[in-house]
Amino acid sequence: MYDIAHYEEAHSVQEAVQLLQAHPRARLIAGGSDLLIKIHEGKMPDAELISIHGIPELKGIHRDEQGTISIGSGTTFSEITRHALIGEHVPVLGEAVDKVGGPQIRNIGTIGGNICNGVTSADSASTLFALNARLRIQGAGGMREVAIGDFYLGPGRVDLRHDEVLTAILLTRENYEGFGGHYIKFAMRNAMDIATLGCAVLCRLKDKRTVEDFRLALGVAAPTPMRCLKTEDLVKGKAFSAELLQEAGRTAVTEVNPRTSWRASREYRLQLVEELSKRAFQQAFVNAGGEMV
Template identity: 60%
Template sequence: MYDIGSFYEAASVEDAIRKLQEWPDAEIISGGSDVLIKIREGKLAGRSLVSIHNIAVLKGVTMEEDGTIVIGPGTSFSHITAHPLVQQHIPMLGYAVDQVGGPQIRNIGTIGGNVCNGVTSADSASSLFAYNAILELTGPEGIRQVPIQEFYTGPGKTVRRHEEVMTAIRIRRRDYEGYTGCYIKYGKRNAMEIATLGCACLVKLSWDKKVVEDMRIAYGVAAPTPVRCPETEKSVSGQAVSNALLLQTGKGVLNEVNPRTSWRASKEFRLQLVEELAKRAMAQAIRNGGGEVDA
């Protein structure tokens, strides 16, 4: 049984904001794959729900004139994976969200819910970190844009205010053009599994594919929130593609993460994953960009 206080179907973003102001205990619901589970488990028992599921402007993937890709937070994982713009320009994100749950979850779960849930294990989060995504939040005072690196404040916590609705996820052209990437999720099962660790790596290679002009690497479950490794990124950028560079990357990221022990894995095991997945993800990202590496 689901202990729900009240339910309201918002007709627009403005309508949702108004109702959130009226109901200080309300939760936003779209696909419901996270919220309904928490209600069933008693964590959100008795809460009122404001549904944004049928607000059309929150769905879809578009490209603006300057090349910015705009993803509606109400877009399901399966639609993101299959969208031509995603496949052509940001395929790593499409692959990452295709690792969420099973087909049923991916058909109802939304990327906005995945991000706003605030958990470090969200499969979309590390890829969005690598793409320097900008999150658009709309509330009573208007619209504000928050870099995703500033969105997470702690385990399950974000800067989104109660009365705000996420209205767009934006990825600028300069943050995807020329980059190829790889996302690796490690779990104990091949499907329907929450990540024990997730690693997203983007590389931009030189014209001859011999030099890493720029590299970005981000993790989920390697810290209380999703995290980038800026010092390692700086040390790698401008260096020649080589196995030694992969080893350097694997060692470097260990200084920028802080995984914890949980029932899924120990801190020590996660640190092994951090190092190994860095090497594997970077090697595949290089290959995807036309470079050659042995590891």
């Protein structure tokens, strides 16, 4: 049973903002793959919902003259995975969101909802962290942009005011062009499961061996998605080798703070951080055009 006390449907972002102002208890709903579960479980009694599912300006993927890729917050995971611009320029993001749930969830779930939930296990989050994504937000006070790293405030908490709507995710050319990437989701099942640990690596090479730029982002390794900046500094400018791979994995472990949960112990997650960081680094190096010796 769904305990829904009030429901409105917005036809534009501006209307959604106005409805949020008029209903202080209301929550936005797009695909509803997470929110409806909470309502069904009785965690949101007398829920008030404002649907943004049908707003055209929140959908689609575009690339402007400067090379910035804009992903509408209402774009579904399946649409992202299949889109030509993502396949050509940011295939690692398409691969990451293709690991969300099962086909039914990916067909209705939106990338905006995945981000605004604020959970560290979101499959899109660590890859967007590695891509230095920026978020465009519209509210009663106008439009603002925020770096995704500043958007996550804590477990389940994000920098989104009640009368604001996340409208787009922005990926600038300098943060994806020339990079090879790889995302690994470790979960107890191959599908329909939440990540025990998520690991995204982006790698850009100066030649076939030297790592010019390197990003390592993790999910479920801390209360929020995170970048391993110390590990990144260690790797940048060095020639790829088995020794560097091992050192990167060991260093990543020193930067994280995973917790014990019913899914996995802290110790197990630390082991995953080391191993998955190495595996994702190696595959990202290959995807960037690197040559293994």
